[in-house]
Amino acid sequence: MDTLKLLKKLTAAGALSGCEDALHNDLRTILEQYGEVRTDGMKNIFCTFGQGPHFLLDAHMDEIGLIVTSITDDGFLKFSASGGVDRRFLPASEVTVLGKRRLRGVICSVPPHLRSNKEKKVNDISDLAVDIGFSKDEAEKLVEPGDRILFHHQFDELCGSKVVSNCLDDRCGVASLLLTLDRLKKIPAKITVMISAQEEVGTRGATAGAFSVDADEAICVDVSFGYSPQCSKEDCGMVSGGAMIGFSPVLDQEISRSLVKCAEKNHIPYQKEIMNGKTGTNADVITVSKSGVKCGLISIPLRYMHTPSEVIDVKDVEATADLIAAYISERAGEWNA
Structure with missing residues (x-):
């Protein structure tokens, strides 16, 4: 699966929170190659396949936008x-x-x-x-x-492996999960991918969606702040620096540490993201679904968040997919040993 073509395709469709239908057909076409696909009342899309320990993988499809309130004279x-x-x-x-x-x-x-x-x-x-x-x-x-x-949607390639578009938050996360699927075909585990709706208006899709999945563990993929000259390096990850592995009181510490070990073992570029409370992502609600779900968070560094000109490095998207696949492969092996 070509990452650039995938990102261009995913960012071409407008999918505002609560109006994600425009993206559904493209996502279903891709997901149906891997497993059973269903949608729920929140317009979340799920794809499930495989047998073994159950991993839930989440990224949200919706984007910010505007709503008409009136017409002037x-x-x-x-x-x-x-x-x-x-x-x-x-x-x-x-x-x-x-x-x-x-x-x-x-x-x-x-x-x-x-x-x-x-x-x-x-x-x-x-x-x-x-x-x-x-x-x-x-x-x-x-x-x-x-x-x-x-x-206005406009996907363009910048120098090197960087791209610019609106709604890369979180279409690049969706892309990373779709890339992960190719890497998970032969792993002895049950995988449910949840492409969730309405994250940008209060993590509503994942709140309902995670409740319908009995997962042993979950990994949420979103974006986080990428460094630019106007920002503090302490508050940001580095674009082109690899996947950002989250550490937070609401995230499972074992998963966070295991992701770091897995990245180092497999020579996958990574960086740590330290948070002192909630993450501001779907991970916050997935962790408290039902009786609680162990959850990790991987973020893709992104510059100029919530503007029409968000910037990422394609290699960070691919590193995220590599890390998720390597982690699940390792965890599934431990579970089945």
């Missing part, structure tokens, strides 16, 4: 955020409105020449609007409150 679309949108990048961003048909638009921006010093601050979302070029009468024929708004 001038035909502009007022909106609210769906998920943790970074307000700083919104002015002049290109968007796609999912009305009766897809409509391109741009978020209004005041020229710097017309802004006073007091106005040179981050805009409140309530002060912004989307310009789709229509009058109010024209807009109301195609758009209504409740319609969703996607940030």
Whole structure:
């Protein structure tokens, strides 16, 4: 499976929280090659195959976006955020409105020449609007409150093995799990992959989805902060530095340490991510599913999170897949010994 082609395919479809259907067909087509596929009422997708100790692998498919709240007398679309949108990048961003048909638009921006010093601050979302070029009468024929708004999708390759796109949080995590499946075909274990919905609005998909899976262990894959010059190295992982293995009070310490040992044994690049509480990922809810599930977390370092221009290194995605496969192979062998 070609990682670049896979990432490009996964980022091409808009899958806002609660509206993940656009991604379902592509995911089902891939997953059905490996095992039994089902969906649940939350729009999570599951693929299960194999026999032996049961491992749950999770990554979320949904992305942040906007939702139309009203149409102004001038035909502009007022909106609210769906998920943790970074307000700083919104002015002049290109968007796609999912009305009766897809409509391109741009978020209004005041020229710097017309802004006073007091106005040179981050805009409140309530002060912004989307310009789709229509009058109010024209807009109301195609758009209504409740319609969703996607940030413009544009996947590009950068220098080396880095790529840029919106929604790499967490399509790169989904890609790593799909790559993992190729590596797990002959391992004596039962695998359930959960491509979860609605993570960006409160880990809702994984809360329901994990409850339906009786797993012995779980590994969650998400993204975490990748270092750039404006950030502290203490708070970030290094893009191109390998998979980030999580250490947190809510994660199973044995799994975290075993992942480190496995990475070192198999010469897989890795780095540690130290957290002093919750992880801000689906791992937080998977661990407390039913009577509790031992869970590890692997994150892919990503720059410019929750913007339309997120940056990752493809090699970090592949390192994550290599690590998960090596870990499960080793654990399954211990279980079956």
